[in-house]
């Protein structure tokens with residue numbers, strides 16, 4: 381903790397500082413409402429992860445030193461310090477006048493985004509705490525700093541709607557999923573890069589259609605997604621230190637994570653039709669656009685990309701989405717109808733996923749130089 385504690389999470393220079401501020405806001409605000417929201421199912425969608433921190437601590441970054449040092453220097457220069465706070469650009473939000481379905485979906489979007497940001501923060505902070513490898517702890521401290529700010533900013537937006545996500549409560553109550561380090565690399569690399577692609581696609585769309593910007597938070601997405609882009613770069617570097625991670629049998633794991641991350645995004649986005657309609661975004665177009673950008677970027681380190689133009693791709697995604705909706709509907713029934721409904725939907729979802737996974741992947745030659753700059 382620094383001698384002088386900043387007054388806003390945007391100025392916090394480490395995750396602990398930022399979380400302490402957010403905790404104070406959550407408890408002085410309305411902990412009952414916060415707790416109720418924290419208990420909702422939507423919050424459980426993004427997971428919290430734990431891993432073998434000793435194995436990660438043993439990474440030697442020497443093989444990627446040339447690209448590593450400039451990345452760390454860029455993050456230490458802290459281009460987004462002070463950015464994640466409300467300014468004069470933060471237009472008034474008419475929460476009471478917002479169409480109820482849109483309000484519900486948008487709040488769900490904010491809570492799930494906040495949870496995802498906080499999930500990254502928790503994992504990165506823990507790595508920094510447990511590690512003794514200077515290169516690794518430096519990187520993870522910088523990334524935890526960014527994610528804590530992101531979560532803090534979303535909490536600012538939610539507070540205006542009368543909601544505060546109680547991060548201390550989440551840390552204690554939320555389940556942690558164990559992933560071995562290589563799965564953390566694939567999953568986290570992809571979630572950072574797809575996060576970049578999602579935010580920049582919405583940002584560019586709203587630049588062209590400002591009348592569709594129904595909330596000011598979207599104005600912050602450009603600098604925001606540049607943070608996520610840098611985090612993704614760091615995971616590309618970590619994978620590059622060990623060529624085994626992106627070759628042989630592991631290519632099948634990479635394909636699995638690509639398929640899982642893309643199809644999860646597709647299903648979740650289709651659960652928010654009013655949100656996408658308000659933005660003026662066709663959900664299928666948006667999905668394909670984000671998959672295309674993410675695929676292009678991931679060629680920096682992954683030797684394959686998914687064939688998202690394959691004739692089986694979109695129909696299988698749609699089948700998966702329908703099966704997932706039927707699963708939720710069956711869950712609201714009782715007795716035999718529930719049992720049969722869930723079994724049938726579960727089988728259809730599994731078959732749709734297999735259909736997606738078995739589409740032949742496209743091979744690409746991975747470049748000698750990995751680092752990329754955000755270019756969309």
Ligand SMILES: [Fe+2]
Nearest residue numbers: 497526527530
């Ligand atoms: Fe983030």
Ligand SMILES: [Fe+2]
Nearest residue numbers: 500572608611
């Ligand atoms: Fe991130």
